[in-house]
Amino acid sequence: MLKQPHTKYRAFAPVVLRDRQWPNNTITQPPVWMSTDLRDGNQALIDPMSVATKLKFFQALVAMGFKEIEVGFPSASQADFDLVRLLIEDNHIPDDVTIEVLTQARQELIDRTVESLAGARRAIVHMYNPTAPDFREIVYRTDQAGVKAIAEQGTRWVQQATARYPDTEWVYQYSPEVFSGTELAFAKEVVDAVSAIWQPSPGHKMIVNLPATVEMATPNTYADQIEWMHRNLERRDSIVLSVHPHNDRGTAVAAAELAVMAGADRVEGCLFGNGERTGNVDLVTLALNLYTQGVDPGLDFGQIDQVRQLVEHCNQLPVHPRHPYAGELVFTAFSGSHQDAIKKGFAQRQEGDVWRVPYLPVDPADLGRSYESVVRVNSQSGKGGISFLLLQEFGLDIPRRLQIEFSRIVQAHTDKTGKEVTSADIFALFEREYLQLSEPVSYHHNEQHSRDDEVSMALEVSIAGKAQRLKGQGSGPVAAAVAALQPLVDEPMVVIDYHEHAISGGGAKGDAVSYIELRFGSNDPVFGVGRDGSIVAAAIKALINGVNRSVASAAPGSQVALSA
Numbered sequence: 001m002l003k004q005p006h007t008k009y010r011a012f013a014p015v016v017l018r019d020r021q022w023p024n025n026t027i028t029q030p031p032v033w034m035s036t037d038l039r040d041g042n043q044a045l046i047d048p049m050s051v052a053t054k055l056k057f058f059q060a061l062v063a064m065g066f067k068e069i070e071v072g073f074p075s076a077s078q079a080d081f082d083l084v085r086l087l088i089e090d091n092h093i094p095d096d097v098t099i100e101v102l103t104q105a106r107q108e109l110i111d112r113t114v115e116s117l118a119g120a121r122r123a124i125v126h127m128y129n130p131t132a133p134d135f136r137e138i139v140y141r142t143d144q145a146g147v148k149a150i151a152e153q154g155t156r157w158v159q160q161a162t163a164r165y166p167d168t169e170w171v172y173q174y175s176p177e178v179f180s181g182t183e184l185a186f187a188k189e190v191v192d193a194v195s196a197i198w199q200p201s202p203g204h205k206m207i208v209n210l211p212a213t214v215e216m217a218t219p220n221t222y223a224d225q226i227e228w229m230h231r232n233l234e235r236r237d238s239i240v241l242s243v244h245p246h247n248d249r250g251t252a253v254a255a256a257e258l259a260v261m262a263g264a265d266r267v268e269g270c271l272f273g274n275g276e277r278t279g280n281v282d283l284v285t286l287a288l289n290l291y292t293q294g295v296d297p298g299l300d301f302g303q304i305d306q307v308r309q310l311v312e313h314c315n316q317l318p319v320h321p322r323h324p325y326a327g328e329l330v331f332t333a334f335s336g337s338h339q340d341a342i343k344k345g346f347a348q349r350q351e352g353d354v355w356r357v358p359y360l361p362v363d364p365a366d367l368g369r370s371y372e373s374v375v376r377v378n379s380q381s382g383k384g385g386i387s388f389l390l391l392q393e394f395g396l397d398i399p400r401r402l403q404i405e406f407s408r409i410v411q412a413h414t415d416k417t418g419k420e421v422t423s424a425d426i427f428a429l430f431e432r433e434y435l436q437l438s439e440p441v442s443y444h445h446n447e448q449h450s451r452d453d454e455v456s457m458a459l460e461v462s463i464a465g466k467a468q469r470l471k472g473q474g475s476g477p478v479a480a481a482v483a484a485l486q487p488l489v490d491e492p493m494v495v496i497d498y499h500e501h502a503i504s505g506g507g508a509k510g511d512a513v514s515y516i517e518l519r520f521g522s523n524d525p526v527f528g529v530g531r532d533g534s535i536v537a538a539a540i541k542a543l544i545n546g547v548n549r550s551v552a553s554a555a556p557g558s559q560v561a562l563s564a
């Protein structure tokens with residue numbers, strides 16, 4: 001790279017528009033959306049789509065709610081011509097959907113383009129010619145007058161060709177290609193000359209599309225350009241003002257949003273930002289940005305994964321895992337503090353509340369995404385994510401101090417493997433540590449009798465494989481079980497905390513689960529967990545698990561031992 005890049009590259013000159021209005025505007029309704037997936041998107045593919053693939057994509061776009069769809073460049077290829085014929089002849093175009101096709105300003109191409117549309121109820125003929133200085137000088141070797149004459153002549157050819165098919169309702173769209181790099185006064189001069197020929201009216205508007213064919217400046221500059229045109233174009237009340245941002249600087253979405261604030265009525269783009277070079281503006285992101293502001297975008301992305309899979313299949317290009325709203329990882333939190341906040345957000349949420357879950361700008365469920373993918377656990381994760389998954393998928397609502405204790409066990413595992421753990425892995429670790437640990441003491445059965453506020457408990461257990469019957473009394477079943485188990489260990493056993501709940505989901509639905517925090521003498525507290533169809537048995541199992549864990553926890557340095 002150059003040390004002095006100014007010797008090779010020039011900064012884009014700002015637009016002089018001191019009284020710009022767009023910064024004070026907000027978007028309260030969606031623009032008209034136009035999908036150019038089948039044209040601008042298709043022309044940028046390594047292998048352009050077949051007619052069958054295009055038809056499938058077209059039908060999906062219709063189902064999403066698009067009312068204007070650019071289906072191709074019929075004068076360029078037989079496949080594009082055939083698709084247009086198929087759509088018309090086999091009645092694939094619903095009454096409220098209008099197809100659009102693109103052509104250069106060349107008579108033979110215009111004639112063939114219009115011919116492809118014969119029999120359409122309504123159609124948009126989109127003609128373009130480049131207007132920017134580099135294109136005038138390098139590509140066309142002409143001047144402003146020459147470029148303006150191409151636009152005027154092309155418009156007349158479109159008029160003549162469409163007049164041959166009076167049964168179709170024709171809508172004309174003109175694009176001064178590379179508007180983003182064209183002098184504003186000249187862009188207005190060309191567009192005004194075109195609209196003077198076409199003579200649109202408020203009842204029969206034409207579309208003026210102002211493309212950032214190459215994105216050359218910051219989005220505010222594009223907004224200034226659009227506001228300037230919006231305020232200065234002739235016949236503005238007879239024009240649908242459209243924008244077509246490309247993403248060369250990575251800011252097409254911002255450019256489109258600011259352009260709408262600046263007066264654009266319509267936005268052209270592709271799903272997930274496919275298109276030439278860095279792509280067209282991403283219509284999914286634009287629509288869902290509106291949705292998260294409480295504005296109905298008029299497009300349905302309620303099954304976003306299906307839309308993404310369809311687009312990946314048709315384009316043969318992957319959507320990035322971090323792509324806004326649709327990427328595989330965008331509703332996934334790995335880091336501990338994010339997981340903690342998301343878990344609290346879900347826990348405090350009531351049905352009908354305004355959406356306020358930290359870190360998640362949209363409810364994944366609204367896009368057909370499940371909550372399972374929201375939290376994933378690796379070595380960057382904390383107790384929040386781990387306990388979220390245990391609750392969401394296995395119905396285990398583990399108390400806070402147990403979350404801390406168990407997260408150390410998971411952390412040790414992820415540190416060792418260096419890999420993500422699935423919710424099934426986490427549950428397996430939890431089972432191994434708590435629910436299935438039956439050494440050295442394993443539980444078989446209990447009998448209890450109550451008299452005068454005192455419970456007598458007999459426990460059938462095995463210790464190191466040998467059956468034993470233990471007895472104890474207490475003010476309740478837990479106290480009686482503690483008294484029965486106390487002789488097994490050589491430190492005083494005290495219950496510090498006790499939680500239990502019924503399991504509402506997962507394979508153990510209906511079981512009770514009991515979490516008991518115990519202290520043995522002056523040792524650190526330890527949790528025991530038990531699960532059973534009976535609440536009392538779940539508590540006894542939790543106590544025995546606490547004994548086993550404190551004895552097993554192990555050996556070196558452990559102060560707790562089984563009594564001789």
Ligand SMILES: CC(=O)SCCNC(=O)CCNC(=O)[C@H](O)C(C)(C)COP(=O)(O)OP(=O)(O)OC[C@H]1O[C@@H](n2cnc3c(N)ncnc32)[C@H](O)[C@@H]1OP(=O)(O)O
Pocket residue numbers: 040043073075076077103104105106109128129130139140150177213276
């Ligand atoms: C920004 C965009 O995305 S614009 C759309 C671009 N998409 C495509 O080009 C895909 C489909 N295009 C094609 O398949 C071909 O370009 C075709 C079949 C339409 C035409 O092919 P060709 O006749 O070989 O011409 P080609 O596209 O190379 O253009 C070169 C000629 O057309 C002229 N031309 C290019 N664009 C235009 C235009 N919009 N209006 C008028 N003339 C044009 C050029 O000045 C050049 O003229 P020259 O031969 O006298 O120097």
Ligand SMILES: CC(C)C(=O)C(=O)O
Pocket residue numbers: 040102128175177178209211212213214244246
């Ligand atoms: C034809 C025009 C609208 C185009 O695709 C562009 O300028 O990018």
